[in-house]
Amino acid sequence: MAVAEPLAEATALVGLPPPVAGRRSGKARRLRRLAPPLAMAVVVLGGWQLASSSLSGGRQFLLPPPLAVWRVGIFDRQSFDALLPAFGRTAELSVVGLLVAVVLGMASGTVLYRFHWLERASYPYLVALQAIPILAVAPLMAVAFGYTFVTKLIIVVMIAFFPIPTAFLLGLKSVDPGQQDLFRLHRAGWLTRFWKLALPSSLPHLFTGFRISAGLAVVGAVVGEEFFQTGAPGLGMLFQQYLNYVEYDQLYACLLVSCLLGVAFYSLFTVASRRLFGSWHASAHADEPAARRPGR
């Protein structure tokens, strides 16, 4: 008990539910949660190795074995020195782009929610905007804005933007009608209804949008860098170089690292959503069996 008390205090401080006696310890639970993806990694690596070694010698460069990717693409001094700063630059570009998309997306979601006619008027164009083939307009943008960070940023925002206002608007509009009646009954103004009812209700939807956008932002950043080939190299530029020099071990390493970036963003938002609404919304526990999620 004497040992458990500081632990209980610590969890209370960070706002987590107190550990319940008889439950599995946190370590064991984390292990159990990590086990399936780890097992999956083993399966995937095995499959990769098999597929690679089944290729004839002349074509094996198309899919180098995982160990080669690790040794030549990542663990090698020269590769690593190129990869790490590139990773940093791409991370920076996608984070800034994502932030801009979040701010713009939430702002436009709010405006469209406030003025319903505007939503009806502009939604078709939002959808059309999303359908623009970015690579086709990239040359135009290069002419308009030059080969700069900002141009790449615009590409990231264009690719990552759409899910945020869409998911946010959906969340804002899925407020329980009974709760809405309650607020109307007590003559709450628009701002009060937005702030105290619609916004908190929409958080689970909003975070779904964030998670989708985060992945897209990484794609946008890599695509932008690969197209513009300018400034200090990010993963996209590195990717193109390795492609040109037929250094496929490094190429795959590059690919893996950009995936890693996407996973990192995703996990960040998952942790944030568990913090924000894990105690009252089941979606924050989507990776747990249904029986353990909070009920209604």
Place this chain on the structure above:
Amino acid sequence: MSEALLASLPRAAGLGMRGTERSGLSTLSFREVGLVYGDGTAALEGVDLEVAPGELVAVVGPSGCGKSTLLRLASGLLEPTSGAIAVDRDQLGYVFQDATLLPWRTVRANVELLAELHGIGPARRRALAEAAIELVGLRGFERHLPARLSGGMRMRVSLARSLTLDPSVFLFDEPFGALDEITRERLNDELGRLFVERGFAGLFVTHSVQEAVFLSTRVVVMSARPGRIAASFPVPLPLPRQPECRYDPTFTAIAREVSAVLREVS
């Protein structure tokens, strides 16, 4: 919840007691009220109904006959398409069938919500919420989130939330319909005592004849759609009603009559 507690707490926290001194002041009245929904559904037709302070009118009727519509009209959430409604809506209590709690707010924060919407300051809000939570027997659960409460407890929170405004007109839309028999009877007892204590004008929709007779001073039966008042039965049993009064011959006689009319109009 002890009688002494019930008597002392509201006053201590500033929940004004209300007795007969307010009778005649605030009523709820329906004159020839009709409602046709936008899609052409005639939900109510020619409804005449008066509820005085200190009167709790129970409404029973076949499902879909317009009971919820009647309450939405009384609350002002809906405007009648014909006839006139007069209600003092300054202090309106409305308990929905669903508890409609905000899942991200604790019990206390949920109970404070209405006072918050009416611009009451934090200290007084807190006192009002505390008293209301005490009144519905949820002391000790202030920091729980709704997801961790049972259905009956959630309904109590909903009730407490309405009580903070000390309503002069109180509307109930099958609030205990989804609860088990034992919980429902206990909440009926408590609501009965609250009613005697507060003396509001109440309109209580239910599909349970037992509940209707036990709680009300009058039971009205509505006919199938378009709903109108088919019959009205005064319940002359003394208030506050004890649980045993459910076996009183007068009680059973009224319940039998109400059931008979209900079968006729369904």
